[in-house]
Amino acid sequence: MTVTSDILIVGSGIIGMASALELQSRHPDARITVLEKEDGPARHQSGHNSGVIHAGVYYAPGSLKAQFCREGVPATQAFCDEHKIPYQRIGKLIVATTEPEVGRMEKLGARARQNGIEIQDVDQTTLRLMEPHINGLAALYSPSTGITDYQRMTQVMADLFVARGGTLLYNERVVAATETPQQVSVRTTTARYEADRVVTCGGLHSDRVITAFGHKPGYRVVPFRGEFFRLINQPEDLVSHLIYPVPDPERPFLGVHLTRKIKGGFTVGPNAVLAFKREGYRLTDISPRDLAETLGYTGFWRMLAMNAASAASELSASASKQIYLKRVRKYCSRIRLKDLAPYPAGVRAQAVSPSGKIIDDFLFVQSERCLHVGNAPSPAATSCLPIAKHIADQLEAGQAPTLAA
Numbered sequence: 001m002t003v004t005s006d007i008l009i010v011g012s013g014i015i016g017m018a019s020a021l022e023l024q025s026r027h028p029d030a031r032i033t034v035l036e037k038e039d040g041p042a043r044h045q046s047g048h049n050s051g052v053i054h055a056g057v058y059y060a061p062g063s064l065k066a067q068f069c070r071e072g073v074p075a076t077q078a079f080c081d082e083h084k085i086p087y088q089r090i091g092k093l094i095v096a097t098t099e100p101e102v103g104r105m106e107k108l109g110a111r112a113r114q115n116g117i118e119i120q121d122v123d124q125t126t127l128r129l130m131e132p133h134i135n136g137l138a139a140l141y142s143p144s145t146g147i148t149d150y151q152r153m154t155q156v157m158a159d160l161f162v163a164r165g166g167t168l169l170y171n172e173r174v175v176a177a178t179e180t181p182q183q184v185s186v187r188t189t190t191a192r193y194e195a196d197r198v199v200t201c202g203g204l205h206s207d208r209v210i211t212a213f214g215h216k217p218g219y220r221v222v223p224f225r226g227e228f229f230r231l232i233n234q235p236e237d238l239v240s241h242l243i244y245p246v247p248d249p250e251r252p253f254l255g256v257h258l259t260r261k262i263k264g265g266f267t268v269g270p271n272a273v274l275a276f277k278r279e280g281y282r283l284t285d286i287s288p289r290d291l292a293e294t295l296g297y298t299g300f301w302r303m304l305a306m307n308a309a310s311a312a313s314e315l316s317a318s319a320s321k322q323i324y325l326k327r328v329r330k331y332c333s334r335i336r337l338k339d340l341a342p343y344p345a346g347v348r349a350q351a352v353s354p355s356g357k358i359i360d361d362f363l364f365v366q367s368e369r370c371l372h373v374g375n376a377p378s379p380a381a382t383s384c385l386p387i388a389k390h391i392a393d394q395l396e397a398g399q400a401p402t403l404a405a
């Protein structure tokens with residue numbers, strides 16, 4: 001069986017579905033098909049994250065992350081308003097607990113201002129008034145940071161796409177593709193698809209999807225499990241903002257934070273440890289293929305060498321709940337070991353270059369007829385609507401650098 005479409009999208013995570021909706025609104029008469037290997041949308045990163053609408057404090061000025069995150073906040077809120085998806089603009093405090101952290105926090109504040117983000121300096125007395133259960137020397141307050149449910153947002157996008165005439169096919173794993181000057185031919189485990197243009201948003205498999213299209217991605221996805229705990233035995237008003245530590249410059253992730261969930265309660269986390277399976281949510285999930293690919297990749301060992309201290313520290317926090325607890329007790333000393341209950345982990349797709357560099361910014365790679373999302377780590381959920389606009393613009397303009405075959 002061969003199905004013909006004008007536009008084909010691979011992956012029904014939040015980036016794939018936001019792109020499908022954007023392309024559908026620009027080309028209402030086009031036949032648009034989304035192929036997803038799972039039995040529903042948002043089964044991976046888009047359904048296993050912290051649920052934070054990031055304001056854009058952290059990102060390098062001038063980066064795509066800084067731009068799309070800033071644009072993504074009002075876009076996400078408007079989408080949630082329009083489709084009655086709950087969100088709260090609850091604000092976030094980035095809390096410094098030591099003098100060196102105060103220095104780093106001030107630099108972070110300057111960066112946020114450079115990014116055009118509203119940020120306020122909070123002294124120790126004000127911090128106590130804002131959050132009586134949080135201990136710190138000073139803090140940065142980001143009033144526009146919020147929370148939502150990205151799984152629900154992706155599901156709503158999928159429903160809208162189908163209601164507007166799009167075709168969304170589950171249990172369709174893309175295994176190979178051929179691009180000619182006339183069209184793109186995509187093979188899944190069950191059928192063949194032909195399309196004029198293709199967008200791939202493969203998340204934890206983005207490099208493999210690009211390879212299936214006959215290109216060299218130039219990086220490899222290294223999966224990092226983010227382990228969370230659910231906070232129990234603590235009052236609902238323990239804190240009224242999201243509480244984050246000042247990020248450690250040695251670590252590429254934001255640090256263990258205290259996050260209010262849109263459905264109620266709090267999570268503590270996530271950390272970042274190597275996953276033995278790209279979509280393996282339990283410690284015991286191991287894929288010999290995934291593990292062999294990671295361990296056989298020179299870029300992984302180079303990255304490890306450059307981040308050895310941080311990797312060891314993350315591993316120890318993963319192995320010992322007591323060590324994990326210390327990270328949150330730094331700023332909230334009333335949390336005890338017995339307050340940390342199990343909560344499902346997430347797995348981050350982190351693109352790593354052959355030289356071992358963690359690719360920080362969003363990355364897109366384009367051939368004549370295809371646009372591939374290579375790297376879309378946090379804050380890609382916050383940024384999904386501007387990313388989708390960018391994808392549609394690039395696909396129409398065909399301006400991105402052409403991939404090496």
Ligand SMILES: Cc1cc2nc3c(=O)[nH]c(=O)nc-3n(C[C@H](O)[C@H](O)[C@H](O)COP(=O)(O)OP(=O)(O)OC[C@H]3O[C@@H](n4cnc5c(N)ncnc54)[C@H](O)[C@@H]3O)c2cc1C
Nearest residue numbers: 011013014015037045046049050052174203226346380382
């Ligand atoms: C622990 C954690 C916390 C995070 N917290 C936040 C946060 O608070 N705020 C924020 O903005 N971002 C956050 N993020 C990042 C955010 O969740 C991701 O950046 C975003 O969800 C990426 O979306 P995606 O569509 O690119 O990938 P995914 O959601 O992973 O979707 C990719 C899809 O492609 C499908 N696919 C893959 N290969 C194939 C194939 N061969 N054929 C067909 N289908 C295929 C997969 O099954 C999947 O459905 C977090 C991520 C993690 C893991």
